[in-house]
Amino acid sequence: MNAPETKVPIEGFPPEIGAVLWTLEDARRRTVSYVEGLSQETMDRLPAGHRHSVATLLYHIMIFEVDYLYIDILGGDYDEERQIPECPDEVKDHLPYPLLLEDGSYTPVSGDPLEVHLERLAVVRSAFLDVLSGYTVEAFRTLVQTGDEQATPEIVVEHLAQHEAEHRGAIWEARVAAEAELGIG
Secondary structure: OOOOOOOOOOOOOOOOHHHHHHHHHHHHHHHHHOOOOHHHHHHOOOOOOOOHHHHHHHHHHHHHHHHHHHEEEOOOOOOOOOEOOOHHHHOOOOOOOEEOOOOOOOOOOOOHHHHHHHHHHHHHHHHHHHHHHHOOOOHHOOOOOOOEEOOHHHHHHHHHHHHHHHHHHHHHHHHHHHHHHOOOO
8 A cells, every 4th residue: 555645835835835736736646647548539438428528528627727827816808709718828729629618518529639638737737837936825815806706816726626626536437437338448
């Protein structure tokens, strides 16, 4: 049995911020471990009884991180034409699909290799950490008004870690069901 991993604050941040960011990084590490070695066919398959494929869920995790960063933390707007949050080109280049469909459902994604999904996740996470690297503990814990809601960047980070954890469970269930339907494993 492996020893439990120690929660160590992310370096380069005040300890109070680095400790919260550790949960976000741990959630990502676990998500990536759930999709390692996944075939394209398994990733794109929408198993019977499931609402989303693994590929769709990976995109959803990534684009909602973009949304929370550029809308909720930074108070930006949406690129109405592309239906994504306004963000720097180096991030926008990794957002080929809208945030949501017109009916509010997740944008279905298929055909993108696992490496592309992992790169998207890494680029967005890097941008997220870059933005927060300039925050003081006070700014990290200050309420920000976005639309009709208020939240602190700290609350947003905690929410994103929980969001990813919940979708990681759905990823695992979709993977297992897809592999069973495909006769893999």
